[in-house]
Amino acid sequence: MSFEEEAKGLARLVKAGGVTIFSGAGLSTESGLQDFRSRDGIWAHADPTRLASIEALEDNYDEFLEFYKARLYVPEEIQPNIGHEIVAKWEKEGYVEGVITQNVDRLHQKAGSVNVWELHGSLEPVRCHRCGREGTTADFLAGKPCSYCGGRLRPSVVLFGEMLPQRPLEAADELSDRCKTFIVLGSSLVVSPANYFPRQAKSRGANLVIVNRDPTPLDGIADLVVQEGIGAFLSETEKYM
Known part of the structure; x- marks a missing residue:
């Protein structure tokens, strides 16, 4: 299937509504942020179980702080890319539910985007541990x-050793x-x-679309697999909306 045919196929699915978006680090890399699991990602040069953990926060705060200052805080020049913008547009138009x-x-x-659920928390707000x-x-x-109790400040991300937040x-x-x-x-x-979650959606009869530069373990059950840049592919899809 050609790039154009793949985009037309996704446009048909999106226009039918009832769309859930599931995003990972590959979307943010197109804004200039480093990803986690690729050959050159953050975890290739740092041990997350040691630096992004409850133990580091409680027992090695200086190293914990330096890791988040150097690796994860989002500079002001990092802005949403065309992929983020198209997802927000589709939500505003009623195609994307969340x-x-x-x-x-x-x-x-x-x-x-309004109806966003963060499985791993967020860098902000900062809060006292x-x-x-x-x-x-x-x-x-x-x-x-x-400033209230003298405790250690931390981002609101989910650290290794913590449970994912229940409501998201x-x-x-x-x-x-x-x-x-x-x-x-x-x-x-x-x-x-x-x-x-993608397995669950597929088991309930939903169409499963995976847009990722590298193969994933779920490609075999997907209805459409696109190994292209997200921004480029969603921009092509927009032509047929």
């Missing part, structure tokens, strides 16, 4: 303690259960339990 994301950068929200009160990003980056999991379950088409954008689909 976005499930593994990303912590909030680029979906910056692009205008001890009392839970909200702090400021500036204080966190400066290594300052919580429930929302993801609902969106996967009722959608007509489930579109994966830039996820390797190797992280559990997140990779359960």
Whole structure:
């Protein structure tokens, strides 16, 4: 199937409505952010179980802080790309019912998406690990303690050793259960339990579309697999909407 035919096929599915979007790091790399699991990704040069963990936060805070300052905080020049913008447009037009994301950068929200469910939390707001009160990003980056209790500030990401947040999991379950088409954008689909949702959608009779530069474990059950850039492919799809 040609690039054009693939785009026309996706446009037909999107125009039928009932779309759930599932996004991973591959979408954010097109905004200039580094991904996690590729050969040159963040985890290729750092051990996440040591640096992005509860143990690091509690026992090795200086290293924890430096890791998040150097690797994960999103510079102001990083902005939503055309892929984020098209997803937001489709939601506004009523085709997309919600976005499930593994990303912590909030680029979906910056692009205008509203119904976004963050499985792994987000970099902001910063909060105190001890009392839970909200702090400021500036204080966190400066290594300052919580102004209320003196506890350690941290981003609101899910660290290794923590459970995924319950409400986003429930929302993801609902969106996967009722959608007509489930579109994966830039996820390797190797992280559990997140990779359960495309399987769930497919088992409920939804069309499964995977747009990712590299093969994924779920390509064999997908109705459409596109190994192209997300922004380029969604832009081509927009021509037929």
